[in-house]
Amino acid sequence: MRMTSTAHRDRAATSPPGRALLRRAGSAAAWLxxxxxxxxxxxxxxxxxxxxxxxGGAAVLEQLARPRLAQMTLNTLLLSGAVTISCLVIGTTTAYLVSRTDLRARTAVHLAASLPLAVPTYVAAFAWRAAFPDADGFWISALVLTVSSFPYVHLPVAAALMRTDPALEEQSRILGDGPWRTFFKVTLRQIAPAAVAGALLCALYVFHDFGAVSILRYETFTTAIYSAWKLGFDRTGALVLSTALAALALVLLTAEWAAAAPGRRARRDSASGREPTRLRLRRTAPLAYLALAGLTALSLGVPAWSLVRWTLDGVSTxxxxxxxxxxxxxxxxxxxxxxxxxxxxxxxxxxxxxxxxxxxxxxxxxxxxxxxxxxxxxxxxxxxxxxxxxxxxxxxxxxxxxxxxxxxxxxxxxxxxxxxxxxxxxxxxxxxxxxxxxxxxxxxxxxxxxxxxxxxxxxxxxxxxxxxxxxxxxxxxxxxxxxxxxxxxxxxxxxIAAFSAAAPYATLIVVVSAVPIWLLGRRIGRLRP
Amino acid sequence: MSELRIEGLRKTFGDTVAVDGADLTVAEGELVAVLGPSGCGKTTLLRCVAGFERPDAGSIAMAGRRIDHLPPQARRVGVVPQEGALFPHLSVGRNVGYGLRGSGRAGRVAEVLELVGLGGYERRMPHELSGGQRQRVALARAMAPRPELILLDEPFSALDAGLRQSVRGEVAAALRADGATAVLVTHDQDEALSMVERVAVMREGRIVQFAPPAEVYRFPVDPWTASFVGDAVWLDGDVAAGAASTVVGEVAAEGPDGPARLLLRPEQLRLGEGEPNATVSEVEYFGHDALVTLAFAGGVRLRSRVLGGAPAAGQRVSVAVDGAARVFAP
CATH class of the missing domain: 1.10.3720.10 (MetI-like)
Structure with missing residues (x-):
């Protein structure tokens, strides 16, 4: 009797750790x-x-000491800086116009501010170059990348504005602040995490971009890596450049995670589900329409015109x-x-x-x-x-x-x-x-x-x-x-500047790229401002 | 005999002790409720029995056989979760048949659906059902493989009040008709008292009382349990020879002689004919009954539950006590 009871207790004592081991093994198998x-x-x-x-350190140092590397770093940083800041300003403005003002045709504007994502940057670059064959260098690269990338800021900021409870802004107005003070004191705080995360994404994509800058003849890290490898067969150079670029990109990705994290945590649906009080544009409205029309002409108009023109040309050749x-x-x-x-x-x-x-x-x-x-x-x-x-x-x-x-x-x-x-x-x-x-x-x-x-x-x-x-x-x-x-x-x-031969490929790529944007757009439609 | 025996069960999450040495024995075919406030550890206890949590210490046995080392799928324990958790991509029939193998499957599915009052619902999809129907399908799914034990985790809390009462009755009836052994976890006193044979009151990770509903209600083990399972009327008195003298008069009370805290239930205070000894100070009218606050000499206020017509505030009334008081140390 005594023995059985002891044996029982022994089993009871050994069984939990054994089981823990089994569970951990099960979880480890899932991880495998x-x-x-x-x-x-x-x-x-x-x-x-x-x-x-x-x-080896010596070879790496030698590469890093080259003036060309400094030039390229400067080029890449200048371009990504210019594009990021422009995207931040443009994307925040379009998002605010769409979700917080009495602008007409807001859905159309929202769509126009999302659609540039359907045009890969190198297709946009092709379109610009085909329209203006002499355009190359920093300014045109910055322009093309900006009008192609600002949706990365527009979309999250518009979503953040739609989530924000309008009661916060109403409180600010009731307490005596004007629309500008309210925007800077209340609204901006709400959308800052989304805007920063979107801007960092723009910067990251400029770092990544190869097609657009190589078509527009602006040398950055990516084009230098490619030519070091393809033209110069400079293995060490390409290697060191790649590692440096990977390190810079990792820094950006980490920053993006850090910026987006608090926003994700603070996510709160609008408690009331009410329409926000919209800012009345009054006399500034024509200015807003003009700016939006200009933006759309640059981001969608030029590519569309160029694609149609050269494709019609290209079909015959x-x-x-x-x-x-x-x-x-x-x-x-x-x-x-x-x-x-x-x-x-x-x-x-x-x-x-x-x-x-x-x-x-x-x-x-x-x-x-x-x-x-x-x-x-x-x-x-x-x-x-x-x-x-x-x-x-x-x-x-x-x-x-x-x-x-x-x-x-x-x-x-x-x-x-x-x-x-x-x-x-x-x-x-x-x-x-x-x-x-x-x-x-x-x-x-x-x-x-x-x-x-x-x-x-x-x-x-x-x-x-x-x-x-x-x-x-x-x-x-x-x-x-x-x-x-x-x-x-x-x-x-x-x-080789054979634009009419290139055009059918560009059109097909845009068609393929438009599908996920269309799918995304259906989700956007549900968040309609 | 498929009896459930839990001994010394303990489960901690970090520094929080969820279950702190709980003991519970459920006989075959019995329907038992684990009743406690939220955070008392009752859901953790249930999850340990189901095999979703691993206890730190203690044993769980079914029919004399330890099951705490088994994965959930080897325990033969059915679960009815809070919101049903029906598989959204499967029809009612395939949900209920999920735990069944081999021939006779369709027959058993039809049988348990009939038991929960949803005969012929096999082809419906979960999203086509009402909340109460979903809960009953979840119960049928848990019963179908004839598990040795069925666990119900607050299964009615998502239903609205009117529906809750009828679904409770149907669930209890279906479980009894199938001869199932079942443990219902709930924080709702009415639910626990009305549905089951025995109630286990749980507080801070321990089972403090395990007895039939009437006993838990009339003879709670301590003042906390007394207040938790129902409305309590507390009054002070002196106990001597099986009776206590109080502001209401002589009250039957079994306990050691001397000053004591006495527990009555509001329905034990009866308004009757005779010499008025209290004044009605407040009336809360509920239709089927009313709660009447009575003011006695010396500023003592007690609440009485009155069926039918209620007196008006300010009226002088005569109050007597039905039955005995439960005696606690002062």
């Missing part, structure tokens, strides 16, 4: 499925760091077979990229939605590194990897699989975000109920989690597919010899 995505996301950065370290071949190549590469990316990110999205741990946060951040790394850097690091590792060189150098892998590394964040958002909607309670009904982990995944996450997975796949269709720099660096996509054809023809 994230490993391929984590590894893929880390490949470019780890390889760059390793190679830069291997090149272009070779349809060549266009369709490029379209087919883009299509199949992008479909493969979408499939690979989704396979990699589904475990990450599910894990991130289920776990609130340091490990989960870190995993997500690593996968989001793709946001920080410009396509040129991802492309170049994979080229280096392929050249220097024999096993990879023999099988994958200048092969479609390596290019698809590059797309996947770059677009992991798009897919992971979409999957996580929809996995987070499926309450963990459903999984628990299924477990209590006798369903093991595999059956729960197959019958509950995946069916409920399917819309997010499909959205993620579509986003990755459509974004890969218009990718330029990594494609230029990684494509197999003779492979031409829509983007590379456009780039090559623009380079």
């Amino acid at each position: 499925w994230c490993l391929p995505a984590v590894a893929a996301a880390l490949v470019p950065l780890v390889y760059l760091t390793w190679r830069t370290a291997e090149a 272009a070779d349809p077979a060549e266009v369709w071949a490029a379209a087919w190549t883009s299509l199949s590469l992008s479909a493969a990229a979408a499939a690979l990316t989704v396979a990699l990110v589904v475990p990450v999205g599910l894990y991130a939605a289920r776990h609130r741990s340091v490990l989960a946060a870190a995993t997500e951040r690593v996968v989001y590194l793709g946001y920080a790394l410009p396509g040129v850097v991802i492309g170049l690091s994979l080229v280096f990897l392929a050249i220097n590792v024999d096993w990879i060189y023999e099988r994958f150098y200048q092969s479609a699989p390596l290019l698809v892998f590059g797309y996947a590394v770059m677009l992991l964040p798009l897919g992971a975000g979409a999957v996580k958002a929809s996995a987070a909607q499926a309450s963990p309670q459903l999984g628990q109920v299924a477990a209590s009904l006798g369903a093991g982990p595999v059956r729960r995944l197959a019958t509950i989690t995946l069916p409920l996450t399917a819309p997010g997975i499909a959205a993620g796949a579509a986003l990755v597919f459509l974004t890969a269709m218009k990718e330029l720099p990594a494609t230029l660096l990684l494509r197999p010899a003779g492979t031409e996509t829509l983007a590379t054809r456009l780039w090559t023809y623009t380079d």
